[in-house]
Amino acid sequence: AQRVTQPEKLLSVFKGAPVELKCNYSYSGSPELFWYVQYSRQRLQLLLRHISRESIKGFTADLNKGETSFHLKKPFAQEEDSAMYYCALIQSWAGNMLTFGGGTRLMVKP
Amino acid sequence: NAGVTQTPKFRVLKTGQSMTLLCAQDMNHEYMYWYRQDPGMGLRLIHYSVGEGTTAKGEVPDGYNVSRLKKQNFLLGLESAAPSQTSVYFCASSLPPGRGNNQPQHFGDGTRLSIL
Numbered sequence: 001a002q003r004v005t006q007p008e009k010l011l012s013v014f015k016g017a018p019v020e021l022k023c024n025y026s027y028s029g030s031p032e033l034f035w036y037v038q039y040s041r042q043r044l045q046l047l048l049r050h051i052s053r054e055s056i057k058g059f060t061a062d063l064n065k066g067e068t069s070f071h072l073k074k075p076f077a078q079e080e081d082s083a084m085y086y087c088a089l090i091q092s093w094a095g096n097m098l099t100f101g102g103g104t105r106l107m108v109k110p
Numbered sequence: 111n112a113g114v115t116q117t118p119k120f121r122v123l124k125t126g127q128s129m130t131l132l133c134a135q136d137m138n139h140e141y142m143y144w145y146r147q148d149p150g151m152g153l154r155l156i157h158y159s160v161g162e163g164t165t166a167k168g169e170v171p172d173g174y175n176v177s178r179l180k181k182q183n184f185l186l187g188l189e190s191a192a193p194s195q196t197s198v199y200f201c202a203s204s205l206p207p208g209r210g211n212n213q214p215q216h217f218g219d220g221t222r223l224s225i226l
Contacts, residue, residue, distance in 0.1 A: 009150060034214065043114075044153075044200065044217040086152055095160045096141055096204055097168060098215060100152035 002027045004089050006101035013077050014109050021072040021104045023061075023087030031089055033070040034098070035061055038084040047072075047085070057081070077108045112136055116201050116218035123191045123225050131186040131221050133201030141204045142184035143168075143215065144176060146197040153200060159184055160206070191225045198222050 003026045013019055025031055035047040048056045050063040050070060061072045070087060087101040114135045123129055133142065140161050145153040145168075155168030159178040173195060175187045184203075188195060202215040 004152075006152075036217075043219045044202075046214040049214065095143075095158045095166060096207060096213065096215070097143065097155050097158055098153070099169075100145075100154070102150050102152045 002089055002091065002099050004087050004099050004101035006085075006087055006104045008104045009102065010105045010107065012107045012109065015079055016076050019072075019074045019077045019081070019106065019108075021085050021087075021106065023070045023072065023101055025068050025070065025087075025089050027068075027089055031063070031065075031070075033061075033063060034088045034090065035059070035070075035072050036086045036088055036100075038086070040083070044086070077106075079108045079110060082106055082108045114201055114203055114216050114218035116199075116221050118221060119219065120222045121224070123188075123223065125192060125225060127191050128187070128189050129191065130188075131199055131201075131223075133184045133186070133203075133218060134182055135184075135201075135203040135216070136182065137203060137216065138181070139203035139216070140181070140206045141213075141215075142178065143202040143204075144174070144184065144186045145200045145202065146170065146195075147200060147220070148197050156186065156199075193225045196223060196225045 005024045034049045037047045038044045059074045088098040143158040144156040157176040159165045162181045177185045199221045201218040204215040205213040
Protein backbone atom coordinates (compact mmCIF):
# COMPACT_ATOMS: atom_id res chain seq x y z
CA ALA A 1 0.00 0.00 0.00
CA GLN A 2 1.11 3.54 -0.61
CA ARG A 3 2.50 5.47 2.32
CA VAL A 4 4.17 8.81 2.93
CA THR A 5 6.34 9.29 5.99
CA GLN A 6 7.62 12.53 7.42
CA PRO A 7 9.83 11.45 10.32
CA GLU A 8 10.09 14.84 12.00
CA LYS A 9 7.01 16.38 13.57
CA LEU A 10 8.91 19.54 14.48
CA LEU A 11 12.00 21.13 12.99
CA SER A 12 13.42 24.23 14.60
CA VAL A 13 16.23 26.24 12.98
CA PHE A 14 17.68 29.71 13.20
CA LYS A 15 17.17 32.28 10.47
CA GLY A 16 19.77 31.88 7.75
CA ALA A 17 20.43 28.21 8.52
CA PRO A 18 19.84 25.49 5.92
CA VAL A 19 16.63 23.53 6.12
CA GLU A 20 15.83 19.99 5.05
CA LEU A 21 12.38 18.53 5.65
CA LYS A 22 12.43 14.80 5.08
CA CYS A 23 9.85 12.81 3.16
CA ASN A 24 9.96 9.12 2.32
CA TYR A 25 7.36 7.21 0.38
CA SER A 26 6.36 3.70 -0.58
CA TYR A 27 4.48 3.22 -3.82
CA SER A 28 4.41 0.39 -6.32
CA GLY A 29 3.99 2.53 -9.41
CA SER A 30 5.71 5.59 -10.79
CA PRO A 31 5.30 8.19 -8.06
CA GLU A 32 4.27 11.77 -8.41
CA LEU A 33 4.91 13.84 -5.31
CA PHE A 34 3.99 17.25 -4.02
CA TRP A 35 4.86 19.52 -1.13
CA TYR A 36 2.00 21.50 0.40
CA VAL A 37 2.42 24.27 2.95
CA GLN A 38 -0.02 25.66 5.52
CA TYR A 39 0.89 29.00 7.04
CA SER A 40 -0.73 30.05 10.28
CA ARG A 41 -4.45 30.67 9.82
CA GLN A 42 -4.25 30.09 6.09
CA ARG A 43 -5.44 27.32 3.85
CA LEU A 44 -3.27 24.51 2.60
CA GLN A 45 -1.54 25.52 -0.63
CA LEU A 46 0.69 23.84 -3.14
CA LEU A 47 4.38 24.68 -2.71
CA LEU A 48 5.94 22.59 -5.43
CA ARG A 49 5.68 19.35 -7.39
CA HIS A 50 8.49 17.11 -8.48
CA ILE A 51 7.61 16.99 -12.17
CA SER A 52 7.99 20.75 -12.43
CA ARG A 53 11.56 20.67 -11.11
CA GLU A 54 11.11 24.26 -10.00
CA SER A 55 12.19 26.38 -7.07
CA ILE A 56 9.46 28.15 -5.15
CA LYS A 57 10.29 30.67 -2.41
CA GLY A 58 13.83 29.28 -2.47
CA PHE A 59 12.67 25.71 -1.79
CA THR A 60 13.62 22.77 -3.98
CA ALA A 61 12.86 19.08 -3.79
CA ASP A 62 14.37 16.25 -5.80
CA LEU A 63 12.78 12.89 -6.25
CA ASN A 64 15.23 10.11 -5.42
CA LYS A 65 13.66 6.85 -6.55
CA GLY A 66 16.56 4.78 -5.24
CA GLU A 67 16.06 6.08 -1.71
CA THR A 68 12.30 6.61 -2.20
CA SER A 69 12.65 10.13 -0.89
CA PHE A 70 11.45 13.60 -1.78
CA HIS A 71 13.13 15.86 0.74
CA LEU A 72 12.40 19.59 0.75
CA LYS A 73 15.41 21.86 1.02
CA LYS A 74 16.20 25.52 1.37
CA PRO A 75 19.74 26.87 1.80
CA PHE A 76 18.85 29.85 4.00
CA ALA A 77 15.69 29.74 6.10
CA GLN A 78 13.61 32.87 6.66
CA GLU A 79 11.21 33.60 9.53
CA GLU A 80 8.31 33.71 7.08
CA ASP A 81 9.02 30.07 6.20
CA SER A 82 7.60 29.04 9.57
CA ALA A 83 4.62 26.83 8.73
CA MET A 84 3.31 23.30 8.56
CA TYR A 85 4.67 21.34 5.60
CA TYR A 86 3.05 18.25 4.13
CA CYS A 87 4.51 15.84 1.63
CA ALA A 88 1.90 14.10 -0.53
CA LEU A 89 1.76 11.33 -3.11
CA ILE A 90 -0.86 11.32 -5.84
CA GLN A 91 -2.69 8.25 -7.05
CA SER A 92 -3.74 8.88 -10.62
CA TRP A 93 -5.79 5.70 -10.80
CA ALA A 94 -7.99 6.71 -7.86
CA GLY A 95 -9.43 10.08 -8.75
CA ASN A 96 -6.09 11.78 -8.21
CA MET A 97 -6.43 11.25 -4.50
CA LEU A 98 -3.55 12.42 -2.35
CA THR A 99 -1.89 10.41 0.39
CA PHE A 100 -0.35 12.82 2.89
CA GLY A 101 2.46 12.44 5.34
CA GLY A 102 1.89 13.41 8.95
CA GLY A 103 3.38 16.85 8.42
CA THR A 104 6.41 18.69 9.79
CA ARG A 105 6.12 21.96 11.63
CA LEU A 106 9.01 24.23 10.70
CA MET A 107 9.90 26.96 13.17
CA VAL A 108 12.46 29.52 12.08
CA LYS A 109 13.81 31.48 15.00
CA PRO A 110 15.22 34.99 14.65
CA ASN B 111 -12.95 34.51 -7.46
CA ALA B 112 -13.38 32.72 -4.14
CA GLY B 113 -11.86 29.34 -5.10
CA VAL B 114 -13.00 26.72 -2.60
CA THR B 115 -15.42 27.87 0.10
CA GLN B 116 -16.41 25.79 3.11
CA THR B 117 -19.33 26.42 5.43
CA PRO B 118 -19.56 26.53 8.36
CA LYS B 119 -16.09 27.42 9.68
CA PHE B 120 -16.77 26.14 13.20
CA ARG B 121 -19.37 23.89 14.74
CA VAL B 122 -19.93 22.12 18.02
CA LEU B 123 -22.20 19.11 18.06
CA LYS B 124 -23.46 16.70 20.66
CA THR B 125 -22.94 12.97 20.20
CA GLY B 126 -25.66 11.56 17.99
CA GLN B 127 -26.53 14.80 16.22
CA SER B 128 -26.35 15.07 12.47
CA MET B 129 -25.02 17.81 10.28
CA THR B 130 -23.87 18.60 6.75
CA LEU B 131 -20.74 20.42 5.72
CA LEU B 132 -20.91 22.32 2.47
CA CYS B 133 -18.09 22.78 -0.01
CA ALA B 134 -18.48 25.04 -3.03
CA GLN B 135 -15.95 25.76 -5.77
CA ASP B 136 -16.15 28.28 -8.57
CA MET B 137 -13.28 26.99 -10.71
CA ASN B 138 -15.34 24.53 -12.74
CA HIS B 139 -13.29 21.64 -11.35
CA GLU B 140 -14.42 18.10 -12.07
CA TYR B 141 -12.81 16.48 -9.05
CA MET B 142 -13.66 17.25 -5.43
CA TYR B 143 -12.44 15.77 -2.14
CA TRP B 144 -13.13 15.72 1.57
CA TYR B 145 -10.25 15.22 4.00
CA ARG B 146 -9.96 15.23 7.75
CA GLN B 147 -6.87 16.57 9.51
CA ASP B 148 -5.82 15.16 12.84
CA PRO B 149 -2.64 15.94 14.80
CA GLY B 150 0.32 13.83 13.71
CA MET B 151 -1.69 12.06 11.02
CA GLY B 152 -1.71 14.60 8.23
CA LEU B 153 -4.78 14.73 6.04
CA ARG B 154 -6.72 11.58 5.32
CA LEU B 155 -9.17 11.27 2.48
CA ILE B 156 -12.77 10.56 3.49
CA HIS B 157 -14.61 10.54 0.15
CA TYR B 158 -14.04 11.98 -3.27
CA SER B 159 -15.91 12.65 -6.49
CA VAL B 160 -14.69 12.65 -10.06
CA GLY B 161 -17.79 14.29 -11.45
CA GLU B 162 -21.35 15.37 -10.86
CA GLY B 163 -23.44 12.50 -9.59
CA THR B 164 -20.46 10.26 -8.73
CA THR B 165 -18.77 9.61 -5.39
CA ALA B 166 -16.21 7.13 -4.10
CA LYS B 167 -14.78 6.08 -0.77
CA GLY B 168 -11.41 7.26 0.38
CA GLU B 169 -9.19 6.05 3.19
CA VAL B 170 -11.53 6.73 6.14
CA PRO B 171 -15.14 6.77 4.88
CA ASP B 172 -16.95 5.14 7.82
CA GLY B 173 -19.47 7.37 9.56
CA TYR B 174 -19.68 9.81 6.66
CA ASN B 175 -21.79 10.19 3.55
CA VAL B 176 -21.38 12.53 0.61
CA SER B 177 -23.36 13.84 -2.32
CA ARG B 178 -22.40 15.65 -5.51
CA LEU B 179 -25.70 16.75 -7.03
CA LYS B 180 -24.16 19.79 -8.65
CA LYS B 181 -20.70 20.09 -10.13
CA GLN B 182 -19.77 23.04 -7.96
CA ASN B 183 -20.93 21.56 -4.63
CA PHE B 184 -19.75 18.60 -2.58
CA LEU B 185 -21.60 17.88 0.65
CA LEU B 186 -20.23 15.89 3.58
CA GLY B 187 -22.76 14.47 6.01
CA LEU B 188 -22.44 13.04 9.49
CA GLU B 189 -25.59 11.08 10.27
CA SER B 190 -24.83 10.40 13.93
CA ALA B 191 -21.81 12.34 15.16
CA ALA B 192 -19.30 10.63 17.43
CA PRO B 193 -16.45 12.16 19.49
CA SER B 194 -13.96 10.36 17.22
CA GLN B 195 -15.13 12.61 14.41
CA THR B 196 -13.81 15.70 16.17
CA SER B 197 -11.39 17.05 13.60
CA VAL B 198 -10.68 19.76 11.08
CA TYR B 199 -12.30 19.00 7.74
CA PHE B 200 -10.87 20.22 4.47
CA CYS B 201 -12.46 20.25 1.08
CA ALA B 202 -10.41 20.40 -2.08
CA SER B 203 -10.99 20.44 -5.82
CA SER B 204 -8.93 19.88 -8.93
CA LEU B 205 -9.08 19.51 -12.66
CA PRO B 206 -8.82 15.97 -13.99
CA PRO B 207 -5.40 14.85 -15.19
CA GLY B 208 -4.55 15.90 -18.70
CA ARG B 209 -1.96 14.47 -21.03
CA GLY B 210 -0.34 12.56 -18.16
CA ASN B 211 -0.06 15.67 -16.03
CA ASN B 212 -1.79 15.43 -12.66
CA GLN B 213 -3.42 18.64 -11.54
CA PRO B 214 -2.81 20.07 -8.06
CA GLN B 215 -5.64 20.26 -5.56
CA HIS B 216 -6.96 23.57 -4.29
CA PHE B 217 -8.07 23.62 -0.67
CA GLY B 218 -10.68 25.45 1.34
CA ASP B 219 -10.06 27.11 4.70
CA GLY B 220 -11.34 24.15 6.67
CA THR B 221 -14.18 23.48 9.11
CA ARG B 222 -13.33 22.90 12.74
CA LEU B 223 -15.80 20.40 14.16
CA SER B 224 -16.04 19.39 17.81
CA ILE B 225 -18.24 16.54 18.98
CA LEU B 226 -19.02 16.52 22.68
